Amino acid sequence: DIHLTQSPSTLSASVGDTVTITCRASQNITNSLAWFQHKPGEGPSLVIYKASSLELGVPSRFSGSGSGTEFALTISSLQADDFATYYCQQYNGFPYTFGQGTQLDI
């Protein structure tokens, strides 16, 4: 199984800050990586797919980068609505696996 190591597990920031979350895969997954935003009481929502493609309707302050085994999600000019938990996920093959999550707090 492909293991994803996501860091940090928690991140404190303020409105207007720029933050970066990293995700490392245990083997080469080319660009088969997605990032999700998850808020309490809701289903997760797709933010980035194919490592760097922005999902339709997601603000351009979100960006993804990386390929192979090293990936990152950057959120620029943080807004209040961005405070949530973020997960990376690989879909190179089954079983799909997720990173441990990053809780982004004010």
Added chain:
Amino acid sequence: EVLLVESGGGLAQPGGSHRLSCETSGFYFRRYWMSWVRQAPGKGLEWVASINQDGNEKYYLDSVNGRFTISRDNAKNSVSLQMNSLRREDRGVYYCVRISGTLDYWGRGTPVTVSS
């Protein structure tokens, strides 16, 4: 608008069975793989199972393989998860998810509690 609505969550006994359902709308259901993903209390997301468009190709998390069965009804635009021999570690919120490349649309989830 793509909608996925889970139902069937509730209290189940260890060793017992439970069935979850997911009604979908807003897209051509029979063209997509579908999945179930869960989240245990205080934990992260965990993929559980996926099924292809025709229902003849299925994949499972090792810990549920042989106990859970994913199925679909293309006439009713629905997908189900039959859970047998439930364990306490199966508790959590279960999400129905569409696959289009990745897991692109999620329901709001249905909670499952496993307790005697």
